[in-house]
Amino acid sequence: MLATTVVTTAVAAGVIAAPVIAGLGYRAVRRWRTARATAIRTRDGIAEERFVRVGGIDQWIGIRGEDRTNPVLLVLHGGPGSPYSVFTPLLRSWEKHFTVVQWDRRGAGKTLGRNGKAGCGELTLDRMVDDAAEVVEHLREHLRQDKVVLLAGSMGTLVGAQLALRRPGLFHAYVATDCYVDMLRNEAAGYRMTLDRVRAAGNGRGVSRAVAALERIGPDPSRWDVRAWGVKMQWAMRTDPVTPNGAMKLMLSRVLTSPAHTLRDVAHWFSGFAYSRDRLFDEFMAFDARRLGSRFEVPYFLFQGDTDVVTLTGLAEEYFAELQAPTKALVRIRDAGHFCAFTRPEEFLRGLLSHVRPLTAPQTTP
Structure with missing residues (x-):
């Protein structure tokens, strides 16, 4: 036996x-x-990753490009705890024209792994804006460049907009993508659209389950807790009309196969997503970009997927129309939803080269 x-x-x-x-x-x-x-093999290329002392703790940054004299492009990730460093291989073509910098913010990714939750200290949007300014100052000195291009995606726009408004002299341009504006209005409209898409799918068991889950949390996002918000996000992504659940599938596949992430890093990526989300939930749900002001002193560009069901395209474009900036342009990424920089990286790059890179050329005096 x-x-x-x-x-x-x-x-x-x-x-x-x-x-x-x-x-x-x-x-x-x-x-x-x-x-x-994706290896960088050019003579003047740069491929570094390091921890830098920022805001009193060690924070991870990665720097890659084929020519270190190219303009610097700093990426502010979303989530709020989902570092975009896992998407680095998708941006290989960008590295011919920009020195691309990824940064795992406090409470997320490799920075969380280095410090632990207790060691990450204060976790607020205001603290992250200050951290971001320190990162830019480090890049200016390390790469010997006076200004950088700031690219903020999804919940990174909650940090990016404030930084561009506070410290415009640091930037050639501010590029917002997957742009959040008024969170409560975005989530209320997104809820209605998601429920409509689910109901239009028919009467199957999965549909009934989705309808019941959405009806339980109700249409008023001001009454949601973090679990309810997660329900809405889950079904919004699953019913994406372009690529159902495409944003989540893309992120998961890249997290699990990233050459720059060990299994320990992967574990910290997942734990940082939940930790940052939970700690920042009340603050990001109260966010309204209009309260920050509508006049930017730096060129402002909105790159938005034309069918984004997470950061609603119509609301982002409505906000953009109200903004004042020395230069501004709207770039619609065709047949794209959330994460349009990573689902359509070549089209996104064409927009950057057309609108943004010319602004980084050295200024000559007559």
């Missing part, structure tokens, strides 16, 4: 272990191939 039990246990362990081993093998191959395909 004992021998039979041992054999049965061994077989069960083998059955469980086999797909795990296969998955790890697939991950290793993907990481190796991606690392080779």
Whole structure:
């Protein structure tokens, strides 16, 4: 009997272990191939990752580009705790024209891994704006450039807009993408649109479950807790008319196969998503960009997917029309939803080269 039990246990362990081993093998191959395909080999290129002392703690930044004299493009990630460093391989073509900087903010990604939750200290949007200004000052000195281009995505726009307004002299331009404006209005409209899409799908079991889940949380986002917000986000992404659940699938696939992320880093990426979301929930739900002011002293560009169901395209464009800036332009990314920079990186790059990069040329005096 004992021998039979041992054999049965061994077989069960083998059955469980086999797909795990296969998955790890697939991950290793993907990481190796991606690392080779994205290697920087130019004479004046730069490929660095380091921890920098920012806001009293060590924070991770990655710097990549084919020519360190190219203009610097600092990326502010969304989430609010979902670092975009996992998307670096998708932006390889950008690195021919910009030195692209990824930064894992406090409470997220490798910065969370370095410090732990207790060591990350204060977690507020205002603290992150101050941190971002320190990162820019570091980049100016380290890369010997007077200004940078600021690219903020999704909840990164909650930090980016405030930074561009407070410290315009640091930037050639501010580029917002997947832009949040008035969170309560965005979530209320997004809820109605999501429920309409679900109901239009028919009467299947999955549809009934989705309708019931959305009806339970109700249409008023001012009454939601973080769990209710998660329900709305889940069904908004699942019913994306361009690529159902495409944003989440893209993020998960890139997290799990990133050549720059160990399994420990992956674990911190996931834990940082939840930690930052929970800590910042009340603050980001109260955000309204209009309260910051509508006059920017830096060129302002909105790059928006034309069918974004998370940061609603119509609301972002309405806000953009109200803004005043020395130069501004709206770039619609066709057939794209949330994460349009990463689902349509070549089209996004064309917009950057057309509108933004010319502003980074050295100014000559007559």
